[in-house]
Amino acid sequence: MEYIGMYANIILPLKLAYTMSYSIPGPLERGIRKGSWVTVTMHFRRYLGIVEDISYSAPEGIAPSRIKPIDTVEPIAAVSYMEIEFWKTVAEYYMCTVGEVFKAAYSGSFSKQIEYLAAQKELKGEEGAADRLIREERENRRGKTEWHMPVLSDMQAEAVRNTEKAFAAGRSVLLNGVTGSGKTEVYITLAIHKLLEGKQVLYMAPEIAMSKQLCGRLKNVFGESLMIFHSRQTSARKKQIFNALKNDSGSPHIILGTRSAVFLPFENLGLVIVDEEHDSSYKQEDPAPRYNGRDTALMLARQLGANVILGSATPSLESFFNVRCGKFAEVRLPEKYYGEKEPEIEIVDTIRARHLHDMKGSFSNRLVNEIAFCIKNHEQVLVFRSRRSYSPVIQCSGCGEVLKCPNCNVNLSYHKYSETVSCHYCGYSAHFNPVCPSCGAEALVPKGAGTEKLEEELKSLFPEAAIERFDADVFRNKTRSDAILKDFASGKTDILVGTQMITKGFDFENLALVAVISGDSLLSFQDFRNDERATELLYQLRGRAGRRKTRGKMLVQTDHSSHPVFKSLSEGSPFETRIEDMMTERSMFNYPPCSRMIRIISRDEYEGRLLRTGKALADALSDIRGIAFTGPVAPERNRLKNLYISEIWIKLQRTPLLRQQKAQIASAMESVRKQLDFKTDIFPDVDPL
Ligand code: ADP
Numbered sequence: 001m002e003y004i005g006m007y008a009n010i011i012l013p014l015k016l017a018y019t020m021s022y023s024i025p026g027p028l029e030r031g032i033r034k035g036s037w038v039t040v041t042m043h044f045r046r047y048l049g050i051v052e053d054i055s056y057s058a059p060e061g062i063a064p065s066r067i068k069p070i071d072t073v074e075p076i077a078a079v080s081y082m083e084i085e086f087w088k089t090v091a092e093y094y095m096c097t098v099g100e101v102f103k104a105a106y107s108g109s110f111s112k113q114i115e116y117l118a119a120q121k122e123l124k125g126e127e128g129a130a131d132r133l134i135r136e137e138r139e140n141r142r143g144k145t146e147w148h149m150p151v152l153s154d155m156q157a158e159a160v161r162n163t164e165k166a167f168a169a170g171r172s173v174l175l176n177g178v179t180g181s182g183k184t185e186v187y188i189t190l191a192i193h194k195l196l197e198g199k200q201v202l203y204m205a206p207e208i209a210m211s212k213q214l215c216g217r218l219k220n221v222f223g224e225s226l227m228i229f230h231s232r233q234t235s236a237r238k239k240q241i242f243n244a245l246k247n248d249s250g251s252p253h254i255i256l257g258t259r260s261a262v263f264l265p266f267e268n269l270g271l272v273i274v275d276e277e278h279d280s281s282y283k284q285e286d287p288a289p290r291y292n293g294r295d296t297a298l299m300l301a302r303q304l305g306a307n308v309i310l311g312s313a314t315p316s317l318e319s320f321f322n323v324r325c326g327k328f329a330e331v332r333l334p335e336k337y338y339g340e341k342e343p344e345i346e347i348v349d350t351i352r353a354r355h356l357h358d359m360k361g362s363f364s365n366r367l368v369n370e371i372a373f374c375i376k377n378h379e380q381v382l383v384f385r386s387r388r389s390y391s392p393v394i395q396c397s398g399c400g401e402v403l404k405c406p407n408c409n410v411n412l413s414y415h416k417y418s419e420t421v422s423c424h425y426c427g428y429s430a431h432f433n434p435v436c437p438s439c440g441a442e443a444l445v446p447k448g449a450g451t452e453k454l455e456e457e458l459k460s461l462f463p464e465a466a467i468e469r470f471d472a473d474v475f476r477n478k479t480r481s482d483a484i485l486k487d488f489a490s491g492k493t494d495i496l497v498g499t500q501m502i503t504k505g506f507d508f509e510n511l512a513l514v515a516v517i518s519g520d521s522l523l524s525f526q527d528f529r530n531d532e533r534a535t536e537l538l539y540q541l542r543g544r545a546g547r548r549k550t551r552g553k554m555l556v557q558t559d560h561s562s563h564p565v566f567k568s569l570s571e572g573s574p575f576e577t578r579i580e581d582m583m584t585e586r587s588m589f590n591y592p593p594c595s596r597m598i599r600i601i602s603r604d605e606y607e608g609r610l611l612r613t614g615k616a617l618a619d620a621l622s623d624i625r626g627i628a629f630t631g632p633v634a635p636e637r638n639r640l641k642n643l644y645i646s647e648i649w650i651k652l653q654r655t656p657l658l659r660q661q662k663a664q665i666a667s668a669m670e671s672v673r674k675q676l677d678f679k680t681d682i683f684p685d686v687d688p689l
């Protein structure tokens, strides 16, 4: 037989529908295997890729002379077969390429080398540094595997027993426990049990930057066994974590990580904890893979035979659905650890209050009195408003024109501290000029109140109080935002004004009153998930307002006081009751979780071409049997960063046909892409949020 050499399929960090074939030069044959890191050239650029497969026959349909050789094999520990299988599972589920998943998995760790620009030297340098770090860490950890087991309450101990019983029966668990019930203590106990079995543990949190308190608690328990992984870490640190997991020969590790931690090379994973499983930060919107860290963790655990516990005070409808159909076991912690009651709720009808001249600016007199009472008693107040900036709208008092971003179909907001107007979608910013671009009158006026204005109003209402603000504008400055949180936690600050960011992961002991300003802005009628999200946010906020000793209070100001979202809250209904109603609605209209949803998004700088794309997509999709879709439709913000946007929403039944239908949808998209010469950007979003 004629010897023709060896060939390899290479996974490249690109949106390529197929893996690329390269030949293996003789001298490299011995050092290469499945999972090896290699560099190759494509379109005159060098890339770092992974060997998916090796074969002894040349790929068909390509002249052997046109097949390029692999350039180098890199001295990086090979990726395991399991990892590649997992990437394939994720790529198939989220309808993207294996290369895109590979890129997400290793972005930032070897990514400097992924867009390979003769970075060889740097690679070797870093490798050395990382190796040293690992050795030091391993030496550090030797003999230090005494984790501090929490002393559980009876209820918590029972939750642990029931969870482990479900695990033993091969089921995943939803831990449905109110804020302050001690879910974290339950997770810690479960984690210690797994570590003692010599297994790895992955503890997922929606955002690490916001989880200082959690990091501290886990560090106290796990010491050197804890490693923290998130996307903003240095590549040396990331590499160190990769390597430590791959050579987990010392004591086992627990990783605290954000969504991308599901792509770490676990070899001996025993447990995945998904904390705050309802949180939409688990979803990656852009770029592909547009995955949900929670659901991807379930896929990972299934593949590796690990157990999963998802926990929340406000579980997602998806998880309740999974409990109902028997896929998850539900374990409940219905009471707070310190036994305090849920806060008293008061809804203030702002239409009525305005009518009766019972308002001081944005604050009702009811709320002003409540805040004054708290300050007098040295108790703390949290004021929530969903919009940052001074004013979220700028309008001409002459012609009524509302100022829009030049790049987006989005209202510009006014920031007083910097005298600027800005777009919160594309980052556009300009000096505030009161001349209306439409009628020329000098009549532009900021309208409405964002967090910055509320802060100003509060300062004039309570000149003696210590008042701070926490939102994305403040968060940009790390030192300052750390100080603000610290001062509030220590009781130095009386009133904290903030956006969604303050609802996450904080446990403030002396917080007596939570106020929601303009609760209406939580309602929107465009989106079927809106009620779920508003309810989730309000119940999360409610969970913050409970002191150790006395009962807390929550006050919501709204123009829609009879809306079911506020009604159920004020009636003190448990979260599950609301979920029940929403589930009935979803089932009636066959929305997720009762069905599956795929959103196809098209983006184009030309509106006309986008319309043609939409039509072509709709035509192609109507040929697929058994799927229902609406669109193309323009979303509320139908132009962002100079690109027009249209969407098609596809509903699929939860049947075994799903896989096949996804493949058909993918090929329909591909044919439209080709038909339109790849000019419009078309991509799928599976399980959109
Ligand atoms: P959750 O995660 O459910 O919101 P946490 O685990 O943060 O609740 O617990 C709330 C508070 O109660 C924390 O301050 C925690 O230290 C305390 N706590 C809960 N369980 C215990 C326990 N078994 N022993 C000591 N403190 C506990």
Ligand code: ZN
Pocket (backbone or CB within 6 Å): 405, 406, 407, 408, 410, 423, 424, 425, 426, 427, 428, 641
């Ligand atoms: Zn913009």
